[in-house]
Amino acid sequence: MARVKTFLRKHGWSYLFILPTMLTFSVFVLLPVISSLVISFQKYSLRNGGTWVDPIYKNYIDAFTTQSGVFLVAIQNTLVYSFFTVISNVLVGLILASLIQPLSQFFKTFFRAAYYLPAVTSAIVIGMTWRYIYNAQWGLANFVLRKVCTITQELVCIPEVRWLSNPDIALGSITLSTILTVPATAVVLFSAAMGGIPKEYYEAAELDGAGSLRKWWNITLPLIRSVTLYLAVLYTIASFEVFEKIYIMVPAGVANATQTIVTQIYQNGFQQFNYGVAAAQAFVLFLMIAGVAVFQFRALRSDVEY
Amino acid sequence: MNKILLKTSLFATAAALVLSACNAATPTAAPTAKPAATTAPAAPAATAKPADPTKPAEPTKPAAPSATATAAPTVAPPTAVPAKAKGGTIRKSTSGFKGTLQYWVLGYQPNRANATGRLMDDAVAQFTADNPDIKVEITGYTGDQAGFTKLTQAVQGGQSVDMFRLPSDILPLLVRDDLVEPIDAYLTPDDKADIYPNLIEAVSVKGKAYAWPLWVPPVGMYLNLDVFKEKGVDLPSKTWTYDQFVETAKKLTFTRANGEKVYGFTAGIDPGLVNAWPLFMNEATTVLPLNKDNTKFTFDTPESIAGLQRFADLALVHKVTPPDFGSQAIADIANGFKKGVYAMYPEPSGASSGYVADKINFDVWPMPIGKSGVPVTAGGIGLISVAKGKDAARVKAAMDLARYLTSKEVGDDVTGFYLAPGARKSVKVADPISKFEPFVASCYITPIIADWPAIRTIIHPELQNIIFGKKKAEDAMKGIAPEINKLLAAAK
Numbered sequence: 176m177a178r179v180k181t182f183l184r185k186h187g188w189s190y191l192f193i194l195p196t197m198l199t200f201s202v203f204v205l206l207p208v209i210s211s212l213v214i215s216f217q218k219y220s221l222r223n224g225g226t227w228v229d230p231i232y233k234n235y236i237d238a239f240t241t242q243s244g245v246f247l248v249a250i251q252n253t254l255v256y257s258f259f260t261v262i263s264n265v266l267v268g269l270i271l272a273s274l275i276q277p278l279s280q281f282f283k284t285f286f287r288a289a290y291y292l293p294a295v296t297s298a299i300v301i302g303m304t305w306r307y308i309y310n311a312q313w314g315l316a317n318f319v320l321r322k323v324c325t326i327t328q329e330l331v332c333i334p335e336v337r338w339l340s341n342p343d344i345a346l347g348s349i350t351l352s353t354i355l356t357v358p359a360t361a362v363v364l365f366s367a368a369m370g371g372i373p374k375e376y377y378e379a380a381e382l383d384g385a386g387s388l389r390k391w392w393n394i395t396l397p398l399i400r401s402v403t404l405y406l407a408v409l410y411t412i413a414s415f416e417v418f419e420k421i422y423i424m425v426p427a428g429v430a431n432a433t434q435t436i437v438t439q440i441y442q443n444g445f446q447q448f449n450y451g452v453a454a455a456q457a458f459v460l461f462l463m464i465a466g467v468a469v470f471q472f473r474a475l476r477s478d479v480e481y
Numbered sequence: 482m483n484k485i486l487l488k489t490s491l492f493a494t495a496a497a498l499v500l501s502a503c504n505a506a507t508p509t510a511a512p513t514a515k516p517a518a519t520t521a522p523a524a525p526a527a528t529a530k531p532a533d534p535t536k537p538a539e540p541t542k543p544a545a546p547s548a549t550a551t552a553a554p555t556v557a558p559p560t561a562v563p564a565k566a567k568g569g570t571i572r573k574s575t576s577g578f579k580g581t582l583q584y585w586v587l588g589y590q591p592n593r594a595n596a597t598g599r600l601m602d603d604a605v606a607q608f609t610a611d612n613p614d615i616k617v618e619i620t621g622y623t624g625d626q627a628g629f630t631k632l633t634q635a636v637q638g639g640q641s642v643d644m645f646r647l648p649s650d651i652l653p654l655l656v657r658d659d660l661v662e663p664i665d666a667y668l669t670p671d672d673k674a675d676i677y678p679n680l681i682e683a684v685s686v687k688g689k690a691y692a693w694p695l696w697v698p699p700v701g702m703y704l705n706l707d708v709f710k711e712k713g714v715d716l717p718s719k720t721w722t723y724d725q726f727v728e729t730a731k732k733l734t735f736t737r738a739n740g741e742k743v744y745g746f747t748a749g750i751d752p753g754l755v756n757a758w759p760l761f762m763n764e765a766t767t768v769l770p771l772n773k774d775n776t777k778f779t780f781d782t783p784e785s786i787a788g789l790q791r792f793a794d795l796a797l798v799h800k801v802t803p804p805d806f807g808s809q810a811i812a813d814i815a816n817g818f819k820k821g822v823y824a825m826y827p828e829p830s831g832a833s834s835g836y837v838a839d840k841i842n843f844d845v846w847p848m849p850i851g852k853s854g855v856p857v858t859a860g861g862i863g864l865i866s867v868a869k870g871k872d873a874a875r876v877k878a879a880m881d882l883a884r885y886l887t888s889k890e891v892g893d894d895v896t897g898f899y900l901a902p903g904a905r906k907s908v909k910v911a912d913p914i915s916k917f918e919p920f921v922a923s924c925y926i927t928p929i930i931a932d933w934p935a936i937r938t939i940i941h942p943e944l945q946n947i948i949f950g951k952k953k954a955e956d957a958m959k960g961i962a963p964e965i966n967k968l969l970a971a972a973k
Contacts, residue, residue: 220658221637242939243964310813311804312742312822340805342949427751429808430945445630447934448654 208461215454225451234455241443246456249434250463256350256435257414263354264410265403268361273391275362276369287363294359302423305352309338309424339425342432349424349433353414361406368402369395404475408468415464436460571890572611576877579614584882585632585645589621596900597621603895608885615878636660642868644879646695649683649862650753653931656686662867663689667880675889675905680862683926692864693887694904698829699860699920700756701845702726703836708733708743708824719847720856723763723791726825726849730801733824745801747823749811750948752941755859755927756827757792762859762925763851764788770940775928776973778965780940781958788851789954793947807948818843829860830901833913845916856923863901932968939965 215234217225228234239246275286293301308315317335324332338348372395380390418437425433436456444453584605590598598621605617620641622628629651635642636655647655655661668690673681680694709716714732717725730745737743748757762768765784772779779785796802803809803823815832817823819841827848836843848858865883870876885891889907892898899910902918910918927933943957952960 221634223658241935243961245942306810312817335804337804340808340949342946342951345808425808426810427749427808428942428945430949430951431942442938447938448633449935 211454211457214450215458217451219450219454220448221450228451234451235459237449237452238443238455238459241449241452245431245434246436246439248431249436249439250459252346252433253415253417253435256346256353256417257411259350260353260414261407261410264358264361265406267354268358268365268406269403271357271362272365272369273395275366283366287366290357290362291359293356298419299423301356302420305349305420306339306424309348309352311335311337311340314338340429342430345425345429345432349421352424353417353420358410360409364402364406365399368399372398400475404471407471407475411467411471412464415460415467436463571881571885571888572608572894574608574612574615574878574881576615576874576881578872578874578878580875581616581618582643582875582879582882583620583641584617584879585620585622585635585642587622587628587646587648589619591619591621596897600895600898600900604886604891604898605882607891607894608882612878612881615882617882636868639869643870643875644865644867644883647692647864647866649692649864649929650927650933652684652692652864652866653686653929653933655866656691657931660869661691662869662876662880663691664693664867664880664883665690667877667884672884675907677904677906677921679926680904683862683929684864686929692866693883695863695865695887696899696901696903696908697860697862697921697924697926698831698901699858699917699924700759700827700829700848701858701917701920702825702827702848703818703832704844704846705818705821705824706842706844708821711821716844717846721846721849723760723849723851727795727799727801730795730825731799734801741822742803743822743824744803746795746825747803747806747809747814747817748827749809749814750807750941750945751811752937754811755861755925756829759827759848759858759925760795760851761785761788761792763849763853763857764791765851766853766855766857768853769925770936771928771969775930776969778936778962778969781955781962786954786958789944789947789958793950793954796948797950807945830914830917833916834900837913845913847920856920858920858924860920860924860926862904862926930972932972935968936965 214225216227216231217234218228219225271286271290275283278286311317316338320333320336336344339345376394376398377390380394385393416437417435418441421433421435421438422441428434428438437460440453440456440460443449443456586597586601588595588597589601593599593602601619605619609615609617622632629647632642632645632647633651633655636645637658637660639660652661668681676694677697680697681690684690684692684694704716706716712733712735714729717729721729726746733743733745735743748760750757764787767779767782768785768788770780771777780789796806803817805813814823814826815828818826819836819839833843833845847856850856865886867876867879867883870879887904889903889905889909892903892908892910897911899908899914901914902908902910902921909915927937939961943952943961946952947954947957
């Protein structure tokens, strides 16, 4: 007891500083999360509140069985989308940051700013741009294919592609659009992390005869591992929660081929007012993200200091 | 090495800037896209049961307008209409209520910022002129899922809404949660004689009516007359058959000298839309999604399957539709029609006023007649409901205002008030809305039941699968029948 009192006398005041943030976090994040977990076991109405469902896990069963089990398709689509976009975002960010790193300060700043443009562009605008690019009739993508056919005198001719209306490729088209958008955050963070690596390490490696690639592989990559982990987690969460892009690019869907976890939650919660089922699906998403994040932390954790 | 890196980086940056430039360029499509794409708003969507599809169209019926906010700008008077002399037969409320009514309006923008804003402000001004003790505060909400969510949550909250405009497919969810007042006690004999009986039936649940029908925007076939002229194709008869429609669409599918492809037909395929449904519902009078008492899924009958497959053949066999047919954004369809790359497409009345404003050379035709031999179209009902309340005088005042806002009188007081064919026989509308009047009588309205949003969500992807050629109509419809029947059984 005496130790507690001593501790509070010595450090208690410091907790006052984090109290406002903790309160805000509790009210606007923690409570809603707990509340949605509770709702996932209820039949819920905004006016009348919730009543427990019977059996208590009914909403979780419904989450996986309504609409002929489309939620499983949504999970599969989300995993596919996330796998490709997370890997590509981290890799592209790493490569671009590495290309920028040796440049003068002026060019570094210029390129960082240029690459950050997509991050300050509305996701809605980006989605509409890609919808135009992919329009099978007058979009840029098929226009380019037609031009290539003409220029090569019909040597290289790819038939008109239904980018967003062929269920077999619609998800791939959306994934590709994300891959082709510069991962702004990754470029900036990788670039900053690389800039923080002491020059002496590279100089010592040069004395040992190491070339650019060797230095990049043996010095740069290991020392930016913590940033890589952070970005992997960040992009995983973002890709698991993909919604606006799909909602804008294929508002009517493509025969469930572009259903993701969040589009399912939106459908059940806001279009059909099945808040309980939507909350159950949201909690499944939470568990998936947590599981993947834990895996990523274990696989990529680093205690490197320099 | 640095030079190489610099060059590589410059190239990558250039690519990124090109993409950014594309982003900047696209917004042109955006503004039009959103409004049109929101199926719900405008389309007072088609829910319910009203019309008997077997009944032939009656050219004399009233008409109406479309709830879509997009239509508004062209018909609304630019300035406030001065309140008329007191003494309107319907305008005067007998509620004795003194206070402020909260009225939520679909597509309303304050300060007369859009047509709905101007028209509604003017109409409410007429009402309050005769009822000085009653004030009305109007809140707008957007005609998309976000807007409907805002509305339903406000109604469920039970505090901030006395009455509200809504499309018919939302009504059953609100009725299920006991959030709206029945209107039966407030319907006068005149109301009952004036409002189309099938519309009252459509908003009724277990014998009680829960909304004032405002208008019915039925689907008609929009024809781009410039494309017809360009190809020298004569306009079809207004009693055209489905086969004649297909032949016309084939003639209007061609490639221009500049390489631009023109398609004879397209349609919005969306879970919230029934625009294309008349093209397969015309196979037989029995082709309906559910049976008459909404207890059984019936799109899996042989007639329905034949109609659906025939409809899909427009893309799969006749090739008269654009490559993205089945998943096109609604805004893209409207833009394509205006640009003359689509010759025909089905849509409710809301779009017509906009096309007039844009000086598009178009006309509206009845939907083609199929094997059923009778005209059939589909649509929704624009409604005004009154939220459940404990203050009887307040509820009565809201009912009085709702009656006025759905009456012939409001149309007389505020020019251009009706944006779709009215729900009352006495309401008359002008061109282009009047073009849709003859379709009202043959308008099928999707079931007004609480499970309909879930059911249409199940039907939609399978309808797309049929159009994309991924499934045969029979497999698709028979595949979803058990789940929909289970839903209907549970509701019973």
